[in-house]
Amino acid sequence: DGGITQSPKYLFRKEGQNVTLSCEQNLNHDAMYWYRQDPGQGLRLIYYSQIVNDFQKGDIAEGYSVSREKKESFPLTVTSAQKNPTAFYLCASSTGGANTEAFFGQGTRLTVV
């Protein structure tokens, strides 16, 4: 079945450690997005990528890094520079065209202790 997969669903890390969140899609989508959601808040864009080997900063990129070496994969690294990393992280993909919906993964809830 085609879809977008984030793993793991829950992740715990110690403060000061980098952590990488996985996002894989087999929908043959060109565009991929990473969002952060805090309790009671909307989605804030961290990074997005329209094509392989290219990505742009979103509204809250500081303390995060991404790579897009393959079309199917868009991993997000939460670095120790991110001051408040505990949040719900959502990955999405779309064909990239102006009239196509974005499909979301199930999300990863990251807790830093």
Next chain:
Amino acid sequence: GQNIDQPTEMTATEGAIVQINCTYQTSGFNGLFWYQQHAGEAPTFLSYNVLDGLEEKGRFSSFLSRSKGYSYLLLKELQMKDSASYLCAPLMNYGGATNKLIFGTGTLLAVQP
């Protein structure tokens, strides 16, 4: 952010009709999505508008006015399961091939018996 405004919370009665408004910046606008999100879950696609007018899809309809930078989501015959957050998401293009999907803070709808 991109000045996406929607009410924070709304309450409505089962069986009634509710309208959730959204305003956004028109510069770079390339279409608008509405998503539904239940607590702790990923957003799911509801509707897409790119031209002015009303798009109807069962109990849900969405309206767009490009010149006014305004959209609304209309939910009819409300059911208890419609209690969720509703996210307004304009697709923006600031030149080139890259589209940027951004979200409002969401409207938390509570449907009461």
